[in-house]
Amino acid sequence: MIDHITLHVSNAERSIAFYTKALSPLGYIPKAHHEPTIGFGVDDGTPRSDFYISPMDDPAQQPIPTHIAFRATNEQAVRDFYEAAITAGGMDNGRPGPRAYHSGYYAAFVLDPDGNNIEAVTDWSHTSQS
Structure with a gap:
């Protein structure tokens, strides 16, 4: 199980601005301030x-x-x-839509300012079955 991940970037200020905008629709906000490192998490x-x-x-x-x-x-x-990611300066790397990985996989891909491939995905395998 992964607890957290750190992405090393060439320009922290630029990347923090990008991720603040790009991750907002997913419920993420800047939370942990360990200057110059900033942690993002769900607004809970x-x-x-x-x-x-x-x-x-x-x-x-x-x-x-x-x-x-x-x-x-x-x-x-x-x-x-x-x-949000495109508006924040990201580059298209795969418009939103279903993917052939398996049934129910719907994703979008954007390159961040350092060329990292950032994906947002909703996937049937991550939903609870009741």
Whole structure:
């Protein structure tokens, strides 16, 4: 089980602004302030964060692109994420829609300012079966 992840970026201020806008439709807000690292988490009234942005030790170093998928509550949240991320300066890497990975997989992909592949997904395998 993953507790949290830290993404090292070339420009923390730029990336924090990007993720603040892009993750808002998924319920994420900046929460943990461990300057210069900022933690994002679901707006649930607690300080718990599970996604951190931190500056690279050597900003001249090229970051290694990473893929991160954030769970969305529904297809509209995936579409809202995509629009917010594009408006925040992200680049299209896969418009919202169903994917052939398996039935029920609906996702959108955007490249962040460092070229990381950021996904929002709603997926039948993540819903509770009652």
